Amino acid sequence: MKKLFAEFFGTFWLVFGGCGSAIFAAGIPELGIGFMGVALAFGLTVLTMAYAVGHISGGHFNPAVSLGLWAGGKFESKDIFGYIVAQVIGAIAAAGVLYLIVSGKSGFESVGGFAANGYGDLSPDGYSMLSAIVAEVVLTAFFLLVILGSTNVRAPKGFGPLAIGLALTLIHLISIPITNTSVNPARSLSQALFADGAYLSQVWLFWVAPIAGAVLGGIIHKALFEKD
Numbered sequence: 001m002k003k004l005f006a007e008f009f010g011t012f013w014l015v016f017g018g019c020g021s022a023i024f025a026a027g028i029p030e031l032g033i034g035f036m037g038v039a040l041a042f043g044l045t046v047l048t049m050a051y052a053v054g055h056i057s058g059g060h061f062n063p064a065v066s067l068g069l070w071a072g073g074k075f076e077s078k079d080i081f082g083y084i085v086a087q088v089i090g091a092i093a094a095a096g097v098l099y100l101i102v103s104g105k106s107g108f109e110s111v112g113g114f115a116a117n118g119y120g121d122l123s124p125d126g127y128s129m130l131s132a133i134v135a136e137v138v139l140t141a142f143f144l145l146v147i148l149g150s151t152n153v154r155a156p157k158g159f160g161p162l163a164i165g166l167a168l169t170l171i172h173l174i175s176i177p178i179t180n181t182s183v184n185p186a187r188s189l190s191q192a193l194f195a196d197g198a199y200l201s202q203v204w205l206f207w208v209a210p211i212a213g214a215v216l217g218g219i220i221h222k223a224l225f226e227k228d
């Protein structure tokens with residue numbers, strides 16, 4: 001249960017901090033942090049919670065990461081379901097708190113896109129479904145390579161969370177214009193549930209593509225980089 005609570009709180013923090021920065025701070029006139037600030041916020045959420053509870057649960061905070069670690073031989077299949085449930089509940093809880101906060105703003109009428117992920121007309125810069133699939137698969141695969149490499153027994157100790165947080169920042173810097181960046185099915189589902197528009201009808205892609213990419217990354221690391 002400690003592991004599941006760690007995954008719940010870690011995923012809550014990721015969604016609350018990352019998506020919250022996009023909702024509240026990205027476009028504030030004159031003081032807006034922009035998409036570079038949002039990218040950094042996502043990286044900081046993972047970095048801080050990896051240090052805070054990573055020693056308890058492994059610090060996945062992402063169903064794709066759990067499945068990628070399983071594919072890489074670093075996570076037991078019996079724990080996958082519980083981890084994913086805890087992650088999804090944590091993400092939805094965070095989205096609910098974000099909705100509660102944003103709906104209290106003076107003159108509130110709609111949450112709009114609510115930092116949700118999308119392609120086509122719902123892509124921030126109009127990228128197609130194919131572009132979204134390729135971006136999410138490639139970026140999640142490399143995310144798993146960073147995670148597995150930086151936490152390998154032969155890697156320098158204590159720097160894994162830093163590398164992982166910076167990798168997530170870089171991923172967002174690349175792909176916010178394409179899909180608003182998922183690489184995390186729980187984060188995508190939680191925001192789509194509250195967003196205005198057809199985001200929920202597109203959330204399938206942000207489960208399939210990140211999971212495919214994560215499993216690919218896990219397999220590549222296990223086949224090419226794991227010590228015999």
